[in-house]
Amino acid sequence: DAGVIQSPRHEVTEMGQEVTLRCKPISGHNSLFWYRQTMMRGLELLIYFNNNVPIDDSGMPEDRFSAKMPNASFSTLKIQPSEPRDSAVYFCASSYLGENEQFFGPGTRLTVL
Amino acid sequence: GQQVMQIPQYQHVQEGEDFTTYCNSSTTLSNIQWYKQRPGGHPVFLIQLVKSGEVKKQKRLTFQFGEAKKNSSLHITATQTTDVGTYFCAGYSSASKIIFGSGTRLSIRP
Numbered sequence: 001d002a003g004v005i006q007s008p009r010h011e012v013t014e015m016g017q018e019v020t021l022r023c024k025p026i027s028g029h030n031s032l033f034w035y036r037q038t039m040m041r042g043l044e045l046l047i048y049f050n051n052n053v054p055i056d057d058s059g060m061p062e063d064r065f066s067a068k069m070p071n072a073s074f075s076t077l078k079i080q081p082s083e084p085r086d087s088a089v090y091f092c093a094s095s096y097l098g099e100n101e102q103f104f105g106p107g108t109r110l111t112v113l
Numbered sequence: 114g115q116q117v118m119q120i121p122q123y124q125h126v127q128e129g130e131d132f133t134t135y136c137n138s139s140t141t142l143s144n145i146q147w148y149k150q151r152p153g154g155h156p157v158f159l160i161q162l163v164k165s166g167e168v169k170k171q172k173r174l175t176f177q178f179g180e181a182k183k184n185s186s187l188h189i190t191a192t193q194t195t196d197v198g199t200y201f202c203a204g205y206s207s208a209s210k211i212i213f214g215s216g217t218r219l220s221i222r223p
Binding site: 033035042043044045048055056091093099100101102103104105106107 | 143144146148154155156157158161201203205209210211212213214215216
């Protein structure tokens with residue numbers, strides 16, 4: 001298995017632009033997690049899905065952030081409009097059932113100028 | 114709300130010395146996981162502890178889960194340069210909420 005796949009690996013954009021991050025979980029996993037990592041705030045859980053349904057989105061910073069999982073093999077995290085403080089590494093992770101080992105993707109490094 | 118505190122934030126040791134990082138939760142956990150993140154990399158799962166008082170070993174790594182299931186520790190015996198990285202605990206509450214600790218960054222003098 002290729003593991004969790006994230007794209008793009010790096011994104012540089014200007015403030016106000018829309019940013020879409022993509023994730024393909026490991027086949028057969030039914031839980032998907034989106035995290036944000038910064039030096040200041042560490043690793044933060046933004047949202048997680050079980051069987052494509054959002055279970056806990058309490059970590060989503062504000063309405064500018066939205067996440068979807070239209071099917072078991074694809075998820076997106078969208079930021080609209082983006083702001084410089086959104087600059088971070090965004091990780092997607094998947095697991096078989098929510099409380100088992102999580103497999104992280106390589107991350108997307110986002111820079112908002 | 115639920116909090117998971119991890120200490121120390123940084124640890125710089127001489128190669129061959131031991132290393133320990135601690136996690137403390139404000140609430141009882143259903144289980145706790147440990148991850149390692151190498152510089153520039155992504156978190157990689159190390160282990161999961163579920164039972165009260167559980168102790169698990171992986172070669173030079175020893176993981177413990179407290180009797181009250183509110184704290185945990187990771188101990189590395191005789192550190193090696195390959196141990197460099199940031200170690201995170203991740204606590205799961207009974208409400209299936211997961212919170213990662215802030216991590217302990219381990220650096221090693223050869």
